[in-house]
Amino acid sequence: MNKFAQTTQEQATAAWINYLNQLRVDALLELLATQKDNLSDAISSINNALLKIDLEVVSTNRGGQKGMHGFIAEIAELGIGNARELISGQKATYTWVNDNGPVDLMRAGVDIQQKFSMSGGSFSLAAVEEHLKRYPDYVKNGGRYQIPQDHFTTVQRLHSMSPEEAGRLVSRSGKGESFKDWQRINKFFNEGSIQIESLEPSKLDYRDVQRGTYASTLESEQDSLRSTDRALRDRAYQRSRPKLEEGAKASLVAATLEGGTSFLLAVMAKRKAGKQFQEFSAQDWAEILTESGLGVARGGVRGVSVYSLTNFTATSAAVASSIVTATFGIAEQAHRLRNGELGALEFLENAEVVCLEAAIAALSSFVGQALIPVPVIGAVIGNTVGTIMYQCVSASLSRTEADLIKGYLADQRALDEELAAQYGRLVDELNQGLSNYLAVLERAFSPDLQIALRGSIDLARALGVPTDEILDSKNKTSSYFLD
Structure with a gap:
């Protein structure tokens, strides 16, 4: 539940920053x-x-x-x-x-x-x-x-x-x-x-x-x-370009949202452990505030990063936020690896899971915003639906089903390669045809009348004009203009 709430808040922040950017572009x-x-x-x-x-x-x-x-x-x-x-x-x-x-x-x-x-x-x-x-x-x-x-x-x-x-x-x-x-x-x-x-x-x-x-x-x-x-x-x-003030505002809002979310999640964790508010000790509040401070720091970094990535690179807000999330997640796994809590294999597996979950959140938010073009709301709904579906599917897929999916992906990659090759051949053919057409066109408009005449005949043939309608002889030319 905590993970779900966190990803929803993260994608909501990214969608809000994307909305700010879109307002500038639309204006x-x-x-x-x-x-x-x-x-x-x-x-x-x-x-x-x-x-x-x-x-x-x-x-x-x-x-x-x-x-x-x-x-x-x-x-x-x-x-x-x-x-x-x-x-x-x-x-x-x-x-x-x-x-x-x-x-x-x-x-x-x-x-x-x-x-x-x-x-x-x-x-x-x-x-x-x-x-x-x-x-x-x-x-x-x-x-x-x-x-x-x-x-x-x-x-x-x-x-x-x-x-x-x-x-x-x-x-x-x-x-x-x-x-x-x-x-x-x-x-x-x-x-x-x-x-x-x-x-x-x-x-x-x-x-x-x-x-x-x-x-x-x-x-x-x-x-x-x-x-x-x-x-x-x-x-x-110039007025529509990204501004330092707007980036600072995005960073501040993201820090506030993520810090607030971290505070609520930390309090809820204490409450789930069976403690009432009046029973919270100084140590409990210190832990809550520490977690909230980390949330503020993460939010600030997220705000600056998402704003920069969406404005200075070809990166969508959802993907930008997921990149930041994956970076934080891998950094946490690296910290555990250095402390001896994880082995090398576990570190790699956990890093893959972190990246996959971040990608699922990004894709879900992107699709949700496209299907529900209401600023922020579409991204939140998309993230909610996508995350829940991912959690359900990831918990129920059997090895056989996973192998089927892997085989399907392999087929898709092979098909992509085949289509790419066909596309390359078609482009080559098109370039060759265009080159021939331009050569004929150049002759048709040559300042040399004899070359231009022959070029016009070739151009007419290349464009599919019936042979009997092409003025390729003196008799045809005289008949066309004098009869």
């Missing part, structure tokens, strides 16, 4: 499947933007030579903005208003007016000022202005400069921002009705949305999305 697979859809949606957002620009702007010459890039910028911002949300599993937030009114885009309920302009070297601020004159309440009502990313960077840098710093820009006039640029920008914010907080950068530079560059801009964005997708997948994989 990773689910995330990867979702990420595949995210990438597809993000790429579609870019493709839709490209198509919309081609059909609604470029082909119709919308905005003319000077204003076309503004409409391209709106649609490109829409496609890229939504794609960057979709790639990470978020909802698309941009919509295109497209009514030639005060609002170009909507982003999560926020009005956005885009201004992509090089007029007067104002970094798009002149266009913003003109829009404010037409719609003076636009900013008060929560609207925002969006200018090219490179323009915004320049505006932000010059706006933050002190007059002393700006004075040093004179020497760089013509090569970068000038002192006049600084004066113009400061005048805009000091005398106007808008603060820099009402501006935001586009995801695009001014040059990115010109008629000759928008296609390469959006294609580059697709490459960037694929790179982001790979990074997200890699991050998900």
Whole structure:
């Protein structure tokens, strides 16, 4: 009974660790499947933007030579903005208003007016000022202005400069921002009705949305999305890998369970000996605690070992736990051998029994978990049924029956060898056939027309095309194409 309870607890611990591992794997697979859809949606957002620009702007010459890039910028911002949300599993937030009114885009309920302009070297601020004159309440009502990313960077840098710093820009006039640029920008914010907080950068530079560059801009964005997708997948994989903290938790839980089981079994053994609880002596409790401590130690080793074997080798949890159990059992038999309690023959026989019982427990738990796919419960039920059946069978098998089983196993091994040989021959035949097929295929697609013609005829024959349907002569070829 004690042995049965111990193996059940051991396999339950292994099944629980296996469940933890499976949760991580299932979460990773689910995330990867979702990420595949995210990438597809993000790429579609870019493709839709490209198509919309081609059909609604470029082909119709919308905005003319000077204003076309503004409409391209709106649609490109829409496609890229939504794609960057979709790639990470978020909802698309941009919509295109497209009514030639005060609002170009909507982003999560926020009005956005885009201004992509090089007029007067104002970094798009002149266009913003003109829009404010037409719609003076636009900013008060929560609207925002969006200018090219490179323009915004320049505006932000010059706006933050002190007059002393700006004075040093004179020497760089013509090569970068000038002192006049600084004066113009400061005048805009000091005398106007808008603060820099009402501006935001586009995801695009001014040059990115010109008629000759928008296609390469959006294609580059697709490459960037694929790179982001790979990074997200890699991050998900890294998060799903076995962790030291989880291994320590598994070890702690296994130690607690095995220590508790050992404590209960030790108390039950004292009770079966006829002692009441109040009769337990200090020596009895010391023995119980010693056995419990050994159980805690075994459980800790089991937890670490099972977690490591299941995560870093191709070993199932049931088998991993049985390996640990067999190791403990053989170590105990080795200790008895060294102390002279066993002879060499008895040691070998006992070691075989330990390994057999561990294997029975592993197989039973594995089958039970497969038939009853409920975490832990299936393994426990499988171990219970398998162990009881093994105990019954091992106690009742006669030597004749054992010999029959041994003979059956020998027949199975012979059959395995014969099937392995047949399999090897079939693989060789398949490889030879494939090699011949590839040789014919190579000739059929040769750049040399004569070789390709003969190769095509050989390929048709190899594929079983009827002879009268193969164009292997001038007459057949002429008849096929001209008659």
